[in-house]
Amino acid sequence: MYAEEFMRSRSQVFSKSEFDIGRTDVLHHRIDRGDNVPHFERLRRHPTCQLPVIDDHVEDMLRHDVIEPAASPWCSNVVTVRKKDGSMRFCIDYRKTNDLIKKDKFPLPKIDTCLGMPPTGTELRELPDEARVLTAQWESLLLRDDVLYRRFHHPDGSTRHLQVLLPGSLRRKSVEELHAELGHFGQYKTRLAVLQRAYFPGWRSFTNLVVRNCTVCNQSQRSMQAPRQTALRPMREFRPMAVLHADLIGPVVEGKNSREQRGFQ
Numbered sequence: 001m002y003a004e005e006f007m008r009s010r011s012q013v014f015s016k017s018e019f020d021i022g023r024t025d026v027l028h029h030r031i032d033r034g035d036n037v038p039h040f041e042r043l044r045r046h047p048t049c050q051l052p053v054i055d056d057h058v059e060d061m062l063r064h065d066v067i068e069p070a071a072s073p074w075c076s077n078v079v080t081v082r083k084k085d086g087s088m089r090f091c092i093d094y095r096k097t098n099d100l101i102k103k104d105k106f107p108l109p110k111i112d113t114c115l116g117m118p119p120t121g122t123e124l125r126e127l128p129d130e131a132r133v134l135t136a137q138w139e140s141l142l143l144r145d146d147v148l149y150r151r152f153h154h155p156d157g158s159t160r161h162l163q164v165l166l167p168g169s170l171r172r173k174s175v176e177e178l179h180a181e182l183g184h185f186g187q188y189k190t191r192l193a194v195l196q197r198a199y200f201p202g203w204r205s206f207t208n209l210v211v212r213n214c215t216v217c218n219q220s221q222r223s224m225q226a227p228r229q230t231a232l233r234p235m236r237e238f239r240p241m242a243v244l245h246a247d248l249i250g251p252v253v254e255g256k257n258s259r260e261q262r263g264f265q
């Protein structure tokens with residue numbers, strides 16, 4: 001949806017018909033032929049059936065200001081090429097002319113190489129924090145079937161596998177489900193399981209938080225410890241300024257303290 005809006009808002013840059021080609025005054029182009037003499041060739045005969053096609057096209061180009069009448073020492077012939085759909089394409093045989101002019105030879109960088117380079121300078125500074133963390137690991141990132149992965153290298157070089165880069169919206173659910181599937185193991189084993197499958201900046205503390213917040217884990221009493229999470233205890237959240245919801249359950253008993261202040265217990 002966003003892409004469509006973006007393209008519509010800039011619709012003037014797209015050509016809507018064959019002669020809707022626009023013109024720029026930003027740059028003036030000059031063709032450099034060096035010391036070569038102009039190329040002039042005798043007009044070729046065209047099959048009679050093609051003459052109306054050529055005339056129509058020349059008329060159209062004149063009308064749309066693509067060409068103008070000229071008396072020039074340069075002359076190249078019109079050629080018509082049959083298109084796949086049977087209609088004729090109007091071309092001009094500029095091959096000899098092109099041989100006489102100097103080509104602009106700018107060393108354009110390869111697009112693949114440009115796109116494969118990590119962002120630098122201002123572009124890097126303007127990235128969100130998380131993207132900067134990922135940029136620092138550019139060499140380890142890998143795009144496969146439109147999914148972004150990170151190559152995991154164990155410090156001792158033993159384990160090498162791909163971790164899928166989890167988008168923000170899937171992190172909590174994925175880690176929670178993984179933790180539950182494992183059978184509610186603790187932080188260390190849950191982290192190990194995440195490490196083998198997925199990656200995102202801050203995944204370690206995020207995983208620890210998921211385990212600490214797990215309702216199932218918190219309800220089960222271990223050895224002599226009291227349950228770690230009961231009603232009306234501080235709730236931990238994942239992000240600053242997150243919106244928390246709590247259900248109040250009643251009935252709430254009214255009472256008073258030693259100083260006779262009344263309130264709910």
Ligand SMILES: [Zn+2]
Binds near residue numbers: 179180185211214215
């Ligand atoms: Zn759990």
